[in-house]
Amino acid sequence: MRNYVKLVDFELKRFMKIYLTLIGIVIISQIVGVIVESNQFMDMANREMFEGSMSLTQFLEMYWPLTMSRILISGWFILPVGLSAAALIFYCFFIWYRDWFGKNTFIYRLLMLPTARINILLAKASAIFLMVLGLVSIQLILLPIENIIFQTIVPLDLRVDMTIREVINSSNGFASLQMLLPNSLVQFFAHYGIGFMTVFTLFTAILFERSYRIKGIIFGVVYCIIALVIFLLPSSLEMVFSEFGYFYPEELFIIEVILGIIVTGISIWVSHYLLNRKVTV
Amino acid sequence: MIEVKDIKKNFGLKKVLKGVSFTANKGEITCLIGINGAGKTTIMNAIMNLTPIKGGEILIDSERLTKETYEKITFIPDAITMLPQMKIGEALQFMKDFYKSWNEERAKELLSFFRLKEEEKISSLSKGNTAKVNLLLGLGLDVDYLLMDEPFSGIDIFSREQITEVFTSHLVEDRGVIITTHEINDIEHLIDKAVLLDDGKVLREFRTEEVRELEGKSVVDVMREVYQR
Amino acid sequence: MRYWKVIVLAAIVILGIGTYYIQNAFANSDYPEFHLEKVGGDEDVVNGLTFMGNYFDNYKEIGENVKITSEDTIYQSELSYFDYLTEVFQDSTIRRLQSDYRKFMRGKNEGSSAFFEDDKRLIYAGSLGIESDIGFRIEMLDKEVNETTDFQVEIPKNNINYMNVVDVQADEKEVIITTRNFYTHNPNESETEEGFHVYRINIENGSLIGDEIIYENKVDHSDKGWTELIEVNNDMEIGKEDYFVFRLDHMKEKEYGFEADGSDYFAYHFETNELKEMNLPNERLFVEKTAYVHGGVVYFLNKTKSGFEFIRYQMDDGELNTIEVPTTLNLNEGNTNVIFHDGKIFIPNSSEEGNNLFVLDEKTGKLVYEGKLSADRELENVYLDLNDLAFE
Numbered sequence: 001m002r003n004y005v006k007l008v009d010f011e012l013k014r015f016m017k018i019y020l021t022l023i024g025i026v027i028i029s030q031i032v033g034v035i036v037e038s039n040q041f042m043d044m045a046n047r048e049m050f051e052g053s054m055s056l057t058q059f060l061e062m063y064w065p066l067t068m069s070r071i072l073i074s075g076w077f078i079l080p081v082g083l084s085a086a087a088l089i090f091y092c093f094f095i096w097y098r099d100w101f102g103k104n105t106f107i108y109r110l111l112m113l114p115t116a117r118i119n120i121l122l123a124k125a126s127a128i129f130l131m132v133l134g135l136v137s138i139q140l141i142l143l144p145i146e147n148i149i150f151q152t153i154v155p156l157d158l159r160v161d162m163t164i165r166e167v168i169n170s171s172n173g174f175a176s177l178q179m180l181l182p183n184s185l186v187q188f189f190a191h192y193g194i195g196f197m198t199v200f201t202l203f204t205a206i207l208f209e210r211s212y213r214i215k216g217i218i219f220g221v222v223y224c225i226i227a228l229v230i231f232l233l234p235s236s237l238e239m240v241f242s243e244f245g246y247f248y249p250e251e252l253f254i255i256e257v258i259l260g261i262i263v264t265g266i267s268i269w270v271s272h273y274l275l276n277r278k279v280t281v
Numbered sequence: 282m283i284e285v286k287d288i289k290k291n292f293g294l295k296k297v298l299k300g301v302s303f304t305a306n307k308g309e310i311t312c313l314i315g316i317n318g319a320g321k322t323t324i325m326n327a328i329m330n331l332t333p334i335k336g337g338e339i340l341i342d343s344e345r346l347t348k349e350t351y352e353k354i355t356f357i358p359d360a361i362t363m364l365p366q367m368k369i370g371e372a373l374q375f376m377k378d379f380y381k382s383w384n385e386e387r388a389k390e391l392l393s394f395f396r397l398k399e400e401e402k403i404s405s406l407s408k409g410n411t412a413k414v415n416l417l418l419g420l421g422l423d424v425d426y427l428l429m430d431e432p433f434s435g436i437d438i439f440s441r442e443q444i445t446e447v448f449t450s451h452l453v454e455d456r457g458v459i460i461t462t463h464e465i466n467d468i469e470h471l472i473d474k475a476v477l478l479d480d481g482k483v484l485r486e487f488r489t490e491e492v493r494e495l496e497g498k499s500v501v502d503v504m505r506e507v508y509q510r
Numbered sequence: 511m512r513y514w515k516v517i518v519l520a521a522i523v524i525l526g527i528g529t530y531y532i533q534n535a536f537a538n539s540d541y542p543e544f545h546l547e548k549v550g551g552d553e554d555v556v557n558g559l560t561f562m563g564n565y566f567d568n569y570k571e572i573g574e575n576v577k578i579t580s581e582d583t584i585y586q587s588e589l590s591y592f593d594y595l596t597e598v599f600q601d602s603t604i605r606r607l608q609s610d611y612r613k614f615m616r617g618k619n620e621g622s623s624a625f626f627e628d629d630k631r632l633i634y635a636g637s638l639g640i641e642s643d644i645g646f647r648i649e650m651l652d653k654e655v656n657e658t659t660d661f662q663v664e665i666p667k668n669n670i671n672y673m674n675v676v677d678v679q680a681d682e683k684e685v686i687i688t689t690r691n692f693y694t695h696n697p698n699e700s701e702t703e704e705g706f707h708v709y710r711i712n713i714e715n716g717s718l719i720g721d722e723i724i725y726e727n728k729v730d731h732s733d734k735g736w737t738e739l740i741e742v743n744n745d746m747e748i749g750k751e752d753y754f755v756f757r758l759d760h761m762k763e764k765e766y767g768f769e770a771d772g773s774d775y776f777a778y779h780f781e782t783n784e785l786k787e788m789n790l791p792n793e794r795l796f797v798e799k800t801a802y803v804h805g806g807v808v809y810f811l812n813k814t815k816s817g818f819e820f821i822r823y824q825m826d827d828g829e830l831n832t833i834e835v836p837t838t839l840n841l842n843e844g845n846t847n848v849i850f851h852d853g854k855i856f857i858p859n860s861s862e863e864g865n866n867l868f869v870l871d872e873k874t875g876k877l878v879y880e881g882k883l884s885a886d887r888e889l890e891n892v893y894l895d896l897n898d899l900a901f902e
Contacts (some may be wrong), residue, residue, distance in 0.1 A: 005513055006378055012515040014364070061896025067570055102365070107363035111331055113379050114351040134519045160569045166531065166540050169587050170571050174756070185531050186591035211333075215322040242639075247618040251597040 003115035007123030012130065014098075019131055022087055023092045023138055025078040033076020038153035041066045042265065045158055046203045068147055069170035072177075081176065083134050092199060095124050096206045100281070107281050117275040121207075125199050126252050132195070136180050142198060150163060164257045190257070199246060200267035207271050211278035223270070227263045231256070251257060282306050282356075283426060288327055288337030290320075290481075297323050299481040300337070307425055307457040310448070310471055314462065315478035321461035322358075324478075328459075329356045341426065352382040352441065354426040357419035359434060361411050363403055368380065369414055370399030372420070380422055383427065388421035394445060409440030416444060426457040433467055433473050443468060469500050477507050483509075523756050530595070541565065541574065542885035543583045544894065546867065551851075552877035555716070555869050556580075556852060561883070562602060562898040563860065568891040576894070579902070602900035603746045607632070612895045614658060625748045626678040626685075630654060636686045638662065642669060648685055648711065660671070660714035663707060669693040677754055678740050679780055682720065685711045686780055688754050692832065702729050704757060708778070715868045718788050724778050725787050727758060735762040742775070743803045745900075753825050754778040754790075755803045770798045775808070777825045789828050789878055804850045805872070811848065811857070813841045820855075820875060833875030839866045839882055849899045854878065858896040 049055040099107040168177045205220030283305040297320045305311035313321045330346045363372040366404040376383045395413040413427040477484045492498045561578040575586040603622040606614045626633040632651040645664040675689040687709045710720030742755040759770040775788035789847050802809045810821040817837035844861025857868040871881035
């Protein structure tokens, strides 16, 4: 357990510079974004109402009051979040391959640690997970701050205030926010559980490749397909027997939770086996 | 004692190890000799469970390797096992964090012997100094067995001398060492046992003292005999 | 400090995400609470009435499914995940059937038009698809003994491309399935044909005893216009009806695209196997008009100056009469979706101006209740669209 925590800390340290850079980009871009978008709106309002002699009512009818959810669809928000997501997805692969490639051979050290090898995998997965959740949290902490900036620039007449939950639920705001922060906690665990399962399945596929090399790529792909089939078993069965909607939604949810745990369990077990018996430096 | 019993290994269709057996004792230096591709590194990796073998068995003090064994046996590959962006001090801290058998005093001693500084970044070290750090990471552990893969390859003469000096010192005493090399000259006088390998097989395993005393031959003489037949 | 990265990151996660969900759990709703407020009449008639609808906030660009009961206003996003899954804001008839007959309803995804219910039985008739066998799967639940019998019936293929079950009726001897079929008689021709079919199936032995085309329409798209069949019967009603009512719209090219310039109404009598064209005055108001069928009567709802009127067409004798309903509240130009319950007609009415409810006595046509939905706060650019009513 201690070794696991040490390893998580170590894995975080290895990506910390890039991670902090990503967070920096998100914070700076979004804050600049709120200021730019709010000011643009105010410029437009001034132009229309003072130079163009539009009344406040006419202006609001034509342009609608500004909301946070409207600000949120600009590239200032989506691009840095997309960049961070892409970086973390890429890192899911890189977190393994960086130990094998290059002049150093850190994988020797990792595999020779006097600790269960599965801890290496758990630590890598946890590091990625913590970083994903960390970014989501930063976004959550950032939203109220952005809201304050928005409220300072745009006067009450020209804006409509929204709660953070409303911003997240708004159909206009970037839909990924709804995926990252669903309404109920159960759904939150469901989404991130699926994320966890996917990461473990991917790690298993990578370990197949690292164990059997070229042949391992095929094994890895086959493994991913098997994992997908198991997870989608209820839907596949319904498809095979043309019995669509056989399960009620709440039953399906419970089945999927169980299948998700099974897939995650199998992935960890197979990874454990590969790391102990098959992996090669 | 490390016992390697009839281990086999393929890379694809190529058989790299065709049933290799030998033993290495504690308190002795055993040298695996062979040209590149003879399977030396693969044997080392197999002993450390860093690559799977197809058949055979490896026992360390009559037991199979477990995670605890890594406190007892360590391996110094021919490239450094730490991240290049780490400072030497950080690398030592890493070892201290994870190994109970890490001997900080000895590590400090080696650090000053090699004239290395903790603040130096691994990536900025010369080849010779990198090899020394690598050696330090292995020797700093209170292990019974030490495996070294080509510790002298591509290193300047002064570093070589320093490293050789370590072998004769108290730092290596009592430990069982397995060392691979394709150049025997530097260490011929140090080794207790030689295992001559070729094409994934052991051609001859002998105690150097015995051949010297009984047959009046040096290791190189035996090598000439075996390889040039 | 050792492991500070893990600790700091974990702290940020707990602070950010944890606080958000804890706050959500305790925060007041972001959305208004609605209450049915009596304007006139007898409050007892709306006991247990639940409204289902959609809530829109234009400025915030939020759309939510909402359910308004006498105690509570429940928004989809505020439900727990399990409630959200079971609530799935669907057809109230199907939801009721699913909760009462969970086993029987399993795997039946069709809308309520594939079901028939009376005191003793719940009957399902679903299309088998059109690939290999064409026909129906029929399942009957005997409510008293809680037993299901099922069988399949094949029907002649007759160039049917696609088939939709639009109504199911049953008596002691037979199940009567009304379908809307689409066919191509000649694959080279671009024109398609659609028609209402009535299949009669013997309950005893599961044999097909009747296969009647009650109306056929050639859908010939031309530049000038075309004709279109529309079902008038309400999907959600799964009780006994004597008639199947549909209309034929004549689409013509007008100034702004195509528009119906006439609708013919037809009523098919299940018992006598007779199709009658309904004799309605040639008035604009009947064109493309939403109508409601209940108890042998077709109701047309119409807005007037003093309130609204119900035009009732008695299908037995073709008698047409109009009930004037003077109201205090306006019938808005918006969505109305009438339901019949316990001898009364419930007329919810929503538009951007507000949401009203009118309840009439089915026999007398008298207004017995009038009410409106009022929110607990001032609503700006907010719109509630009621699309279903149910008694729970």
